[in-house]
Amino acid sequence: MNLIEAIILAIVEGLTEFLPVSSTGHMIVVSSFFGIAHEDFTKLFTIVIQLGTIMSVIVLYFKRFFQSLDFYFKLLVAFIPAVILGLLFSDAIDGLLENPITVAVSLIIGGFFLLKVDDWFGNEEGTEISYMTALKIGFFQCLAMIPGVSRSGASIVGGMSQKLSRTVAAEFSFFLAVPTMLGATAKKSYDYYKAGFQLSQDEVNLLIIGNVVGFIVALIAIKSFINYLSKHGFKLFGYYRIIAGACILLIHFFIQKLTII
Incomplete structure (x- = not known):
C-alpha cells in the first residue's frame, strides 16, 4: 500500500462509515481495484483507521457521550451480540471479506429494503431507548457482519423498528460504533501480531495518516x-x-469474461 492508496481508502472510510451504504463493502471494492485487498496490512489498515472515525463521534457528541452510567450500560448491552457472534463466526466473516460478489448482492438487497424503510417506520418519533431496545439494535447491527449490509444502516433501521425517530436511531448507531470499532480494532491487531507480523515505520505512518x-x-x-x-x-x-x-x-463479470477470452 502506498500513500495515495492509504489516503483514498481513508476518505472512503470517513465518508461511508456512518452512512447506510456499507463502509466495509466500499473498502473491499476500492482495495480490490488497487490490487491490495488480499494483503495482510490492508486488512489491518481498513479496521484500524476506524479509530479516527470513532474520534469524530466523540468530538461531535462530546457532552452527550460522557453522560450517565445508564447510557454506557445500554451501549454495552447493544454491543454484546456483536462480541458473541463475531467470536463464533470469525473465520466465516473473514472469508466473506474478500468477496466483491457478496458485497454487490448485499448492497442491492439492502438498497431495495431502504426504499421501503421510510414507509414502514418513518413516522415514528420515539426518543427513549430501553435496555431491551438496545439489545434488539445490537442484534440488528450483527447483520453487518455480512459485507455490504452496512453497520450503521442495520442499527439505524433496528432502532426505527423499535419506534425510535430517524435522528435518535442514527445517533445511537453512532454511539454504538465506538465500542464496536474499538473491539474490532483490538481483535484485528491481536490477530495480526499473533500471526507474527510486525509493522514497519512506513506502515505506522500510513496508519496515522489514515x-x-x-x-x-x-x-x-x-x-x-x-x-x-x-x-x-x-x-x-x-x-x-x-x-x-x-x-x-x-464490472466483475465483464472482467471475468475478458479473462476467459
Missing part, C-alpha cells in the same frame, strides 16, 4: 448525514446501493 484523514472526513459526513436524514429519509441511499451493487456485478 486515521487523521478518516477523522476529518467523518466529521463532515456525520453532520451532513444527520441533516439530510431528518429531512429526506433513506430513499437516496437505497437507489445508490442498488446502482453501486449493479455496477460491481457488471
Whole structure:
C-alpha cells in the first residue's frame, strides 16, 4: 500500500462509515481495484483507521457521550451480540471479506429494503431507548457482519423498528460504533501480531495518516448525514446501493469474461 492508496481508502472510510451504504463493502471494492485487498496490512489498515472515525463521534457528541452510567450500560448491552457472534463466526466473516460478489448482492438487497424503510417506520418519533431496545439494535447491527449490509444502516433501521425517530436511531448507531470499532480494532491487531507480523515505520505512518484523514472526513459526513436524514429519509441511499451493487456485478463479470477470452 502506498500513500495515495492509504489516503483514498481513508476518505472512503470517513465518508461511508456512518452512512447506510456499507463502509466495509466500499473498502473491499476500492482495495480490490488497487490490487491490495488480499494483503495482510490492508486488512489491518481498513479496521484500524476506524479509530479516527470513532474520534469524530466523540468530538461531535462530546457532552452527550460522557453522560450517565445508564447510557454506557445500554451501549454495552447493544454491543454484546456483536462480541458473541463475531467470536463464533470469525473465520466465516473473514472469508466473506474478500468477496466483491457478496458485497454487490448485499448492497442491492439492502438498497431495495431502504426504499421501503421510510414507509414502514418513518413516522415514528420515539426518543427513549430501553435496555431491551438496545439489545434488539445490537442484534440488528450483527447483520453487518455480512459485507455490504452496512453497520450503521442495520442499527439505524433496528432502532426505527423499535419506534425510535430517524435522528435518535442514527445517533445511537453512532454511539454504538465506538465500542464496536474499538473491539474490532483490538481483535484485528491481536490477530495480526499473533500471526507474527510486525509493522514497519512506513506502515505506522500510513496508519496515522489514515486515521487523521478518516477523522476529518467523518466529521463532515456525520453532520451532513444527520441533516439530510431528518429531512429526506433513506430513499437516496437505497437507489445508490442498488446502482453501486449493479455496477460491481457488471464490472466483475465483464472482467471475468475478458479473462476467459
